[in-house]
Amino acid sequence: MAFSDAGTIEKPLSILLLHSYSETQSWTFDENEGFLDVLTNSDRSFDITVEYMDTKRYYSDAYFETFSTLFDFKHANKEYDIIAVTDDNALRFILPYKESYFKDTPLFFCGVNALNNYDFSKYDDIYGIREKTSIEETIKNIQRLEPTANQFYFLFDDSNTAVINIQDIVSRMNVSFPQLSYEIVTAPTLEDMQSIVSSITDPDSVFIYGFFMIDEGGIAYEPNYGAQIIVNSTDLSTYGLWTFSMDTGVIGGKLVSGYEQGKNMGDLLLRYLNDEVESNFLDSSLGNKFIYDYEALRKQDLDVTILQQSITFLNKPESFFERHQRVLLASFGIALALVLYIVTLRIQIKRKTQYIKKTTSHLMEYRRQASLNHLIKGVAHDINTPVGNIVTITDFIKRIPSHVPDYHSKINDAVQRIEIATEQINTLINQFRNISTEIKDTSFVPGKNEHISINQLIDEIASLALFTVGQKIDFQVTGDMNVFFPISREHLNAILEPLIDNSIEHGFIDNVDGRIQVDIHKLSDGIQLIYSDNGTGIRDDITEQIFEPFFSTAKHLKHSGLGLFGSKNTVTAYCGTIEFQQQKEGATFVITFPYECSIL
Numbered sequence: 001m002a003f004s005d006a007g008t009i010e011k012p013l014s015i016l017l018l019h020s021y022s023e024t025q026s027w028t029f030d031e032n033e034g035f036l037d038v039l040t041n042s043d044r045s046f047d048i049t050v051e052y053m054d055t056k057r058y059y060s061d062a063y064f065e066t067f068s069t070l071f072d073f074k075h076a077n078k079e080y081d082i083i084a085v086t087d088d089n090a091l092r093f094i095l096p097y098k099e100s101y102f103k104d105t106p107l108f109f110c111g112v113n114a115l116n117n118y119d120f121s122k123y124d125d126i127y128g129i130r131e132k133t134s135i136e137e138t139i140k141n142i143q144r145l146e147p148t149a150n151q152f153y154f155l156f157d158d159s160n161t162a163v164i165n166i167q168d169i170v171s172r173m174n175v176s177f178p179q180l181s182y183e184i185v186t187a188p189t190l191e192d193m194q195s196i197v198s199s200i201t202d203p204d205s206v207f208i209y210g211f212f213m214i215d216e217g218g219i220a221y222e223p224n225y226g227a228q229i230i231v232n233s234t235d236l237s238t239y240g241l242w243t244f245s246m247d248t249g250v251i252g253g254k255l256v257s258g259y260e261q262g263k264n265m266g267d268l269l270l271r272y273l274n275d276e277v278e279s280n281f282l283d284s285s286l287g288n289k290f291i292y293d294y295e296a297l298r299k300q301d302l303d304v305t306i307l308q309q310s311i312t313f314l315n316k317p318e319s320f321f322e323r324h325q326r327v328l329l330a331s332f333g334i335a336l337a338l339v340l341y342i343v344t345l346r347i348q349i350k351r352k353t354q355y356i357k358k359t360t361s362h363l364m365e366y367r368r369q370a371s372l373n374h375l376i377k378g379v380a381h382d383i384n385t386p387v388g389n390i391v392t393i394t395d396f397i398k399r400i401p402s403h404v405p406d407y408h409s410k411i412n413d414a415v416q417r418i419e420i421a422t423e424q425i426n427t428l429i430n431q432f433r434n435i436s437t438e439i440k441d442t443s444f445v446p447g448k449n450e451h452i453s454i455n456q457l458i459d460e461i462a463s464l465a466l467f468t469v470g471q472k473i474d475f476q477v478t479g480d481m482n483v484f485f486p487i488s489r490e491h492l493n494a495i496l497e498p499l500i501d502n503s504i505e506h507g508f509i510d511n512v513d514g515r516i517q518v519d520i521h522k523l524s525d526g527i528q529l530i531y532s533d534n535g536t537g538i539r540d541d542i543t544e545q546i547f548e549p550f551f552s553t554a555k556h557l558k559h560s561g562l563g564l565f566g567s568k569n570t571v572t573a574y575c576g577t578i579e580f581q582q583q584k585e586g587a588t589f590v591i592t593f594p595y596e597c598s599i600l
Contacts, residue, residue, distance in 0.1 A: 012045040013081040013273075018094060020087035020111070022054040027223060027244050027258040031086045031111060034262030042270055049080075055089040056213055056220040064093070080105055084265060087111035088161060091118070091128075098123060106272065110265035111258070113164040115281060124280075127272060129264045131256060132285040133241045135169060136176050138253035141290070142206060142239060145302045149206045149237075152182040155193060155230060156210040162186065165210060188216040190229055198233045207238040208253075209245050224248050237300050243291060246314060251300065252292035260287035386421035393417050454483045454492075454527065458518050461493045465500045472513070473504065479520035485527050485593060487574065494570045495578075498563030499531050499589060506553070507535020507587060526576075526594040533586040543580055 212226030231249035294316035508514035575597035
């Protein structure tokens with residue numbers, strides 16, 4: 001629906017479209033589609049009436065008289081804004097009506113071969129598209145594909161349309177290819193044409209199929225049917241001039257298209273309505289296109305790469321990309337989306353990692369300060385007892401009269417108590433100093449630290465720790481014996497000594513056959529020590545507290561509760577972990593050290 005500038009609905013332009021042939025003819029069908037596509041996609045509104053003369057099957061004076069009577073009955077009293085016709089028969093039929101009731105109606109045509117067969121001089125409102133074959137371009141490509149070809153046969157039926165096209169071909173061949181040998185072949189029947197073609201066997205000959213759509217008996221054929229018969233009658237190459245010959249085994253050429261004929265007529269009509277027409281009659285050869293059948297080319301063993309023009313190939317095998325284009329494009333899109341997602345995720349992870357590192361740094365500092373405060377309070381509390389004892393004993397000494405008979409004995413006893421208290425203070429201070437050890441960088445440096453053998457250090461530490469023990473302890477080092485790690489004796493001792501002491505003082509209290517095993521494992525990114533004994537184990541209700549400072553189940557034995565806390569503190573300084581694992585027998589601790597460690 002179209003609207004005028006004032007916003008009112010414009011009346012559709014009425015068009016009578018008259019076709020020479022039947023709607024079942026592929027050529028006519030294509031012309032009709034091309035014309036209607038242009039008009040329906042424009043911004044104008046049209047009311048189109050379509051008529052088919054069917055002159056390929058019915059071509060006689062009696063038929064034309066009958067058709068004229070029916071045409072008058074249907075259209076004589078109707079007013080049309082535009083008359084459009086396709087091919088010569090419809091144009092010859094409609095021209096007399098320009099003298100009667102279509103006198104003032106613009107006429108458009110397409111598919112007409114020779115304009116000099118008509119007298120358009122007395123009309124100024126007739127516009128049309130001349131149907132012109134591309135003989136020159138087609139023959140030049142044949143010569144590229146088959147350089148030895150020296151005889152060309154043009155094949156047509158005996159119709160009036162064929163006569164017009166043959167006249168055009170002869171005049172153009174004599175001008176463009178005066179030295180080229182060619183022959184026009186016509187036949188009254190398709191069987192006769194088939195016989196002629198099959199009799200030509202010279203390998204340097206080629207056929208150019210025009211059309212064979214009607215024989216002398218009035219039998220009409222689809223134009224592609226005739227092409228198929230010809231191709232099946234010879235082993236020689238057969239080329240074409242019109243698109244309706246394709247998909248039959250015809251190799252192709254620069255072809256006239258029925259769709260382009262109808263489309264060009266529609267474009268000309270729209271230019272007329274917009275007052276943009278520069279010439280009443282246009283040459284349609286500009287709309288012809290190079291179209292070739294890939295399978296037909298390969299069948300004749302012709303080199304496809306010789307064809308350098310912009311070409312449309314029919315029946316060309318799809319490439320891997322063409323066969324799977326949707327899947328590949330979808331996969332590419334998914335891959336691209338995943339890449340973008342991964343990049344975005346990595347950026348987010350990097351930002352989160354930086355945030356976590358910063359937060360972790362603050363948290364570790366806070367925890368260190370909290371642990372240190374807790375440690376200082378605990379040490380202060382534990383030191384307070386022996387200091388108080390010293391103060392009390394000192395005050396007691398001051399109050400002892402010198403004339404008391406056992407004066408010296410009481411003084412010696414008091415001094416011994418002071419020494420014990422002093423030793424307790426010294427022990428607490430040493431433990432506090434060891435626990436507060438900080439390691440700034442423990443990166444493994446090959447060549448510099450490779451001499452540090454873990455199993456050798458463990459053996460030495462265990463020997464010293466068990467030297468003063470009264471009971472027999474079976475101590476074994478198992479696993480990977482050729483493991484090196486950059487840890488000092490003092491630090492490894494600070495880790496293992498509290499474990500050994502706990503095994504002896506708590507695990508083996510009722511067991512005279514104590515056994516301790518340290519299993520060494522070399523990991524891809526570090527080492528792992530598994531410490532285990534066969535003692536009484538650790539109660540389930542206290543496993544969550546054993547690494548806390550000043551926690552001890554033997555306070556009555558003057559234990560400070562800093563042993564396992566010190567072990568964990570030293571392990572953590574190496575970016576490692578120490579975990580307790582409950583077993584059926586004894587106690588097991590898993591200690592893991594990474595090779596790379598940078599303390600924040």
